[in-house]
Amino acid sequence: MIGLPANWGLELSVLNFRCGRYAAGAACAVVSILAVNGAWAQEPPAVDAAQRSAQIQEEFQALSGAAEKSRFLLSTDDGKGITFADILRDPDNIVLNFRWAKAQMAQGNIRGASSTLERILILDPDLAPVRLYYAIVLYRLDSLDIAKAQFEKLRALPISPDVAAQIDQYLDAINKRRQRVKQTLSVSFGVHYDTNRNSAPSDNERMVLGSLQTITNTEDRHQSDFGYMGAAHYDITYDLGYQAGHDVFAGVTGYYDDQVRLDNLDVGTASFEIGGHWRSPYLTITPTLIQTAAELDNEKFLTSRGVRVRADWKFRPDTTLWGQTSYFDERYGATPDSSALPLRSGQRYQGKTGATYTWDNQNRTTFGLTLARKEAARSYYTYRSVGAELSHTLLLAGGKYVMGSFSYGVDQYQQPDALVTGNTPMTRKDYPLRARLSYGSNVGNLLEASWFGSDIGQDIYQFIAPVSWSITEEYQATSSNIANYDYDNWRTQLLLSRRWAF
Template structure:
């Protein structure tokens, strides 16, 4: 438990240093690194304080018996500064306090607390590894490297040495002004209703219901996603980073060729630190083809503001985005151009980590699309998602999105009614390193080296579109798996 806890805090701290950079189709790859500002609930009642004291005494016995400070600290409830003053020489209490400071985002004070523990327990490798990670997080790279040198010279624990090697690589990368990465995802998906056939099987044409003939058509699709990212550290106090990324998506349907998708996504921007918080202006472009025909072009600008609130319990943000979409008519969508126009989005939200393994996020968005009358609408969207880091480097993510759309006028070709939609989407994704799976194939099986960094993700998604116009009232289930690989250079 002790060294495993350090590895979880390693992921936590790396997540705190990661900023969102606009639209990306590789969100699954980043799921394990999403942990940001977090907080532990304080103890409030006499009974809880009594349990804390009992747990502290039990943890002290654990330290004496096992000499595992990390495990002892993990056994404690959240610790306050007053409890540290009551037991200034108790390493478990001090370490638990440091962990709580990390969860609150107070890295500097956490590092000072961990350093004090090392004075009395210099051979506690797990604690020293945590100290090195904290120094890395504070950008004190020379001191962090010195702590890694100590660990490398005496530790025999494979997990610790693996983290030492990883943070040496991260330190080298941080010392480079320009950082690059690339990622590839390959997989398949299945849709139960790929053609979005109405639930009731009828379409309105000029207000007259017409019975559909095709029914729901299920289909498989092959997916390939390739992405690259570049970031330049300006070494400035205010203008801190310039970034750009690009992604290419290819989705080939087995049966419904008219829904074959090819897309190019481009993003760029910078990170600016101000006294009000972090500002991230950005530029975005998306070019999409359906069945090898130009379908849409999307160009947008955005401004995102980030700031911790509620005593750093929540990493709050607000983002405004304005763009223009141009649609082209295709063989299968001869009226697509009617959707062309401007759009605006306003999103406010926040992230909070419940512990060092669980992140929750919520957001509220107001959207406005200005196109031809019956294609123009305003919508309100609520999104909630979570990321849970599981043992053995596996993870689980889930999300619920609800969007209510109000169209401005009726489409006379369909009906004189004005359309109102309620779209709901549920998604659950499980990720596991492929190397974990190959371990069960027996000792005779030698896993190829390139599989060590490949992550398998398996997703299940249900989408329901509830509309007052039967043409747009449908649901669909999607199952998907992806093999994901990332390189940093």
């Protein structure tokens, strides 16, 4: 998925209740933050990984002026329509081989592209652009020793300062990736506007003891509001030294959402996780232990402890099948606004499965199914749910991206709540829907280095250029057979994020 990182453990979707629905809106803000900021993902981050794949073409262009023959190679198409049968008919055709390598890259077959580029260099070892492209592919394949040797060969050639700087960046990245201990710090700040921040019923009616009543209290009707949010995540990973790349990791996350007017909906969370990655050529298994504490209006109301196990199987070069199961023990505490919250305490079981398909270097689609059961201290808070989500990421030139997702599900509760439905046997059934579209890039695309002069100005530019920005529009709604839980909300969000690796 291109969206919430698997090892963050912010399991706040459990806040699907009356007071909890208010907090759930803020939990969605956490999800939005993590989805648009690809740099916060693990293994490497999905957007970052996809961006690196797209940037290979841009980095290859940097050497296009090295020789006339290189310029001719770069003028070829993207390889569409080329097959291996074409290569067999003319195996020594450099241009044909290069087009085939580009086709393999577009299909996600990185290893195949590596072999094809190696064959081109055997035919003509003096093609510096191909050697750079080959070195970048090796870097992506984690063949760091061979990639370093290729970069060093290129570094010794008479190349432009810009290309030399790119190669130095890759050599520095290789040295960092060889470190046994890796650390990352990510920080985000943003602002959002909600049309129905308090999740008030759509028709301004609620059911009490089986009778519909009009909501007359202004504070309980639709309330729009602005909010300011901040989040930080620190992650440390230790490589166990195996060739397969097994590692262990730990991370801590903090988040706070401050409402301008509706202070009773201010939400803060703190989460800690520890786990590891077991890797084989086609399968990665990630077990994680997670603890999360959340507060509403500066009152602690939720402590969640649990475990999650995820498996990713590289079914084909362009297709990854994945599955995830989790268990959480959720304990709610009473707050001044709701003394009944402890009745929602209990266990939550969840299973997810799906597939991610990489169409080419710029397009990736993920489809997933979710089954969950929440057991609570009272049966009218116990429910089963099933849902599906479809998401897509489109990468554009210059590091820009568009991300969209759509999800729909059904939550079926176990028993009626007599305080709501009275003597009627009506059991709550919700149909949650969520649609989101984000567009983002980095600040460097909006600025020119020359605007900042030299020395201190350039230091400022180097600091702010990697900052990513995104704007998100989101629609969230729940259709319910009980008016109390039937609502919708539009959210507009602007986010700035910065990530450091050391």
